Amino acid sequence: MTFAIMLQVAERGEKIFYKPAVLYPWDEIVWGVEVARPDGRTKKMWAVAGNTLRGFHRIRKDAPGPSLVFRNFYTENKKRIIDRLGEISSWEELHAFGNDLCNELRPRFTNIKSGILTPYNKLRKQIDLYFANLTALARELDPIRNKLVEHLPLPLDSQMFSHPSVFDEDELKRHGLKRSDSYGRVLTEDTYLSLQGILRQQSAFIGETLGVTFHPIYFDLLWNNRYKNWGGNLFETNP
Numbered sequence: 001m002t003f004a005i006m007l008q009v010a011e012r013g014e015k016i017f018y019k020p021a022v023l024y025p026w027d028e029i030v031w032g033v034e035v036a037r038p039d040g041r042t043k044k045m046w047a048v049a050g051n052t053l054r055g056f057h058r059i060r061k062d063a064p065g066p067s068l069v070f071r072n073f074y075t076e077n078k079k080r081i082i083d084r085l086g087e088i089s090s091w092e093e094l095h096a097f098g099n100d101l102c103n104e105l106r107p108r109f110t111n112i113k114s115g116i117l118t119p120y121n122k123l124r125k126q127i128d129l130y131f132a133n134l135t136a137l138a139r140e141l142d143p144i145r146n147k148l149v150e151h152l153p154l155p156l157d158s159q160m161f162s163h164p165s166v167f168d169e170d171e172l173k174r175h176g177l178k179r180s181d182s183y184g185r186v187l188t189e190d191t192y193l194s195l196q197g198i199l200r201q202q203s204a205f206i207g208e209t210l211g212v213t214f215h216p217i218y219f220d221l222l223w224n225n226r227y228k229n230w231g232g233n234l235f236e237t238n239p
Contacts, residue, residue, distance in 0.1 A: 006165070006206050006214070012227040013218035016136065017149045021232025023139040026082075030074045030134075035238070038230040045235045047074070047133040048126050055122070055184055056112050063111045073105055074130060078140070085135075086144050091200070094151045095193075098127045121156055121186035128155040132217055136234040152217040153196050157183035159223045166219050171198055 024033045034042040048070055056066040074081070081101075088094050102123050109117060117123050132155060135141055135148045160166045162179045172178055175191050186192050199216040207214040221227040224239045231237040 003206075003210060007210050007212065009218050009221050009227045010206070010210065010212040010214045012221055013215065014213065015232070016221065016234050016237065017215070017217065018146060020136060020234070022236070023142060023233070024137055024235075026078055026134065026138045026140045027075055029137050030071050033235070035235040036231075037236075045238060048129050052126070052129070055182070056109070056116055059111050059113055066109060066112065069105070069108050070126060070130075073108065074134075082140055085141065085148060088148060088151060091151045091153075094131070094148075095153065095196075098124060098131065098153070099189075101127050119184045119187045120189045120192055122184045124186075124192060125155050125157060125183040128153050132220065133234060149217065150215050152215065154199050154216045154219050155183075156186055156192065156195060160219065163219075163222050165222060167195070167198065171195075 022036070029047045032044045032046050035045045037043050048067070050065075050067045053066045053070075058065055084097055085094075088097065105127075106117055106123060132152055135145055135152060141148070154160060154166075158179075158181060161172060161177060161181055169179065172181075175195060176187075177185055186195065196216070199219065203214045203216045203218070206212075221237070226237040226239070229237040229239065
């Protein structure tokens with residue numbers, strides 16, 4: 001990955017995260033919103049889509065699945081979460097809040113097989129997706145969006161592990177990971193924090209080298225070359 005491409009990512013990231021062309025209501029992002037496509041049609045998208053939760057294996061197939069747990073939680077606690085996000089002033093504070101949300105959510109997954117949520121990132125990745133998508137897209141967060149973007153953690157998954165411009169293989173090996181690993185292979189909070197620390201250092205280096213602002217969440221635009229895709233907000237850049 002060349003610095004020329006990272007410059008494009010930085011420029012696109014600023015527009016997508018700081019100046020989104022279209023915003024949606026919080027509840028629609030949680031439960032599903034019709035998003036414009038380049039051919040003039042629309043496609044339903046969610047902060048966390050059901051296929052992201054395939055690894056949350058249910059005990060009973062006829063009982064509510066994990067998507068419903070997340071969506072009910074983010075609907076019922078909308079005001080409290082928004083108020084808390086409005087108080088965030090650092091990456092450390094947002095991380096701690098993410099842990100609080102994980103701890104609140106974990107006992108709600110009564111229909112998930114034992115041990116599924118033991119790896120730290122199994123649940124944390126979903127929280128980070130909600131942080132990213134709600135920050136970038138929710139009308140209710142418009143007043144505080146600009147101060148949140150720099151603190152957003154990058155959701156860690158196989159798409160990011162497999163991209164050489166995000167992590168190199170030696171870094172992954174040191175953390176017991178390989179390119180093909182899924183998000184559930186980040187077993188501990190210490191590993192998660194170390195990986196996020198690498199991303200923050202790399203973002204600072206890119207920014208200083210290119211003379212631009214580059215935040216860790218911008219790496220998400222490398223997935224499927226989203227930084228090149230049509231669209232004026234994060235959902236619209238989805239392939």
